Amino acid sequence: MLTRFFLAIAAMAIVVVSSNYLVSIPVDVQLGMFDLKEILTWGAFTYPFAFLVTDLTNRHFGPKSTRIVVLVGFSLAVYLSLKLANPRIAVASGSAFLIAQLLDVSIFDRLRNGVWWQAPLISSGIASVIDTAIFFTLAFAPAFVGIDQFFNQADTSLGFGVPFLSVGAEVPLYISLAAGDMLVKMLMVFALLAPFNLLRRVIADRQVVSNAAA
Template sequence: MSPTPVPPSRESFYLSLLVAFHILVIIASNYLVQLPIDLFGFHSTWGAFSFPFIFLATDLTVRLIGKAEARSVIARAMVPALIASYIVSVLFHEGRFNGMGALGEFNTFVFRIAFASFAAYVLGQLLDVQVFDRMRRGYVQWWIAPAASSVLGQALDTAAFFSVAFWRSSNPFMAEHWVEIALVDYVIKLSVSLLLFVPMYGVALNAIIRVMKRREALPTTA
């Protein structure tokens, strides 16, 4: 099934919205990953609940506009997200506002998290795009592509982020528990994606296609 055509006059607008959305979710996730939580006796972070939104947006982009355009969103979002993530994470390090003066001193720990997010985002999203596009063309069932891309894309994203951010970290807790946290984080993100975001993908896709078809059916005026 080929991507649903988006009017050229609106494509740039949609892509700009997607870039802004990606940057917003990355900033939020970089802040939330600093806030640990305990789930059923396992260590995790609140970032596990926010980042799957990006995979939903990417899969819809590939399906509705195309693989090349989805990669364009990733390319346009990654550097601004890195810079913004560092600034926000320094200002709100460990969940509290540290004042504008915190930006005057380079924070190695926070930059490492921001850079890890940058690497994980690029690797995970590019794999997600490739897997989704391949599976979408090979299978009739609509849910196979978003499910497969979530399983593989989020696995790479999680492994890259936690290994780069917290292996031999200056934070004793994260240095000791990052493998456990990464595994729990992946299970949570995958569960949220498969149980919530894959169905949301189907609902959103059908709704968007219906809106597009209605707009195409409207008579044009001279």
């Protein structure tokens, strides 16, 4: 049991480390009229795995233990952001991660006894929206430049205009990036239902374990 718990922590650590690195790398690809570097970062493809780890941990260990895994991930997110980026990014990354993951834990636990796909789909979907909104707003919106000023850092705001999702009306870059990030995260939420369904067959449900032990 303890080994599985540390495996969950290790899995979360891998996701957080890779996502914090990849979120700074735009997808520098041109697909017809779409310039993806104004829409996406590679972190959008890796971060949703954090919700997969959280949901499987919640299913096996319950919300109390899952919150410990989330707090470890939160600590890593803040530490790595401080090392790899500026304090404003660290504040945005840590805040978004902690709030979204704890929300995911609560929603999943409420829905866990329904149809198998309902809890991971709804909890990860809602949490992804919250995570994206908090991160991109705190990290890049000009309204929060005061965070940079507080830490005496260069302004990280991305308020200059670009076509929305590379084809629409002009909007601040951080809004286009947030929208592209959200689209990919939603696709990943659906895609990760397949590994969740596979892994739930080999990772025991805590209720099944409790009933067997009774």
